[in-house]
Amino acid sequence: MPIIIKCHSCGFTFYGDQQLKSIDEVLRQWGYRCPVCLSPLNKSPISMRVRG
Numbered sequence: 001m002p003i004i005i006k007c008h009s010c011g012f013t014f015y016g017d018q019q020l021k022s023i024d025e026v027l028r029q030w031g032y033r034c035p036v037c038l039s040p041l042n043k044s045p046i047s048m049r050v051r052g
Contacts, residue, residue, distance in 0.1 A: 001051070008046045010037040 005015040005026050012034050015026045024043050032041045 007034040007037065007039060007041070009039040010034060012036040 002016055002018055003020055004013060005023060006013050014030060015021060023045065027041050027043060030041070032043075033039065034041060
């Protein structure tokens with residue numbers, strides 16, 4: 001099951017892979033800001049879904 005991290009404002013996908021990475025590690029690569037809508041990013045997830 002892939003791990004997907006998206007922007008809560010515009011839906012831009014920051015990460016989508018099978019390997020587990022911390023949210024902080026992924027968002028740090030983007031400077032804690034969405035490159036598409038420039039929204040500041042929070043390390044705490046707003047929502048999580050498990051599909052299976």
